[in-house]
Amino acid sequence: MQQIVDFILELDKLKGVTRKVKPTGLDRYENSAEHSWQIALLALSLAPYVHHAVDMDRVVALLLVHDIGEIDTGDTLAFAEHGWAERKAAERVAVERIFGLLPAPQAQRFLMLWQEFEDGVSAEARFAHAxxxxxxxLLNLNNQGQSWRENGISHARVIARVGPPIQAGCPALWTHLEGRLLAARELGWFGA
Structure with missing residues (x-):
């Protein structure tokens, strides 16, 4: 029992990992724990739009573990273009440490879920990536491109980073977002 308690208390540190986008209506940046919770609910809400059978419990599990390594590594702007291989290697070390707080069978299960998300091969992982x-x-569209403008992120860079995985995991969502992103470009919500 104490191993589980230690693990859960270690996860509390995810609340202190600051991301680059602000929650709707707030003048602070979101944290990685909030992000994980929100995308898990996004996935459950989008379930009727998935064109292939997915295990939604598995999708939620993937989303809840995917950013745990950020406890040690911090967050990287989703639209960053370089350093991903090094970052993912550091996250792997971090999740091995954090999941290693659990009894071995649970540690292995969570590590396998994290790796499944990283590999992005299963239908569940593709949907989770979307x-x-x-x-x-969605947050940037709701706050007039706040993090895109603050970080100099262009429309082309956003499309290149998010278009393929969203299209692969949830085409209906991409159809919706693609038009909204074009409108946002016309409104000047992107960086240079």
Whole structure:
């Protein structure tokens, strides 16, 4: 029991990992724990729009574990273009440490879920990736491109980063977002 308690208390640190986008109506940046919770609910809400059978419990589990490594590594702007291989290697070390607080069978299960998300091969992982990529877009569309403008993120860079995974995991969501992103470009909501 104490191993589980230690693990859960370690997860509390995810609340202190600051991201680059602000929650709707707030003058602070969201944290990674809030992000994980919100995309899990986004996935459950989008379930009727998935064109292939997915295990929604597995999708939610993938989304709840996917950013746990950020406890040690911090967050990287979703639209960053370089350093991903090094970042993912550091996150792997972090999740091995954090999941290692649990009894071995649970640690292995969570590590396998994290790796499934990273690999992005299963239908569940593709859908989870779509939700993960969509959430910063939805927040930016709701706050006039706040993090895109603050970080100099262009429309082309957003499309290149989020378009393929959202299209692959939830085409209906991409159809919806693509038009909204074009409108946002016309409104000047992107950086240079």
């Amino acid at each position: 939700c993960d990529r969509a959430m910063p877009v």
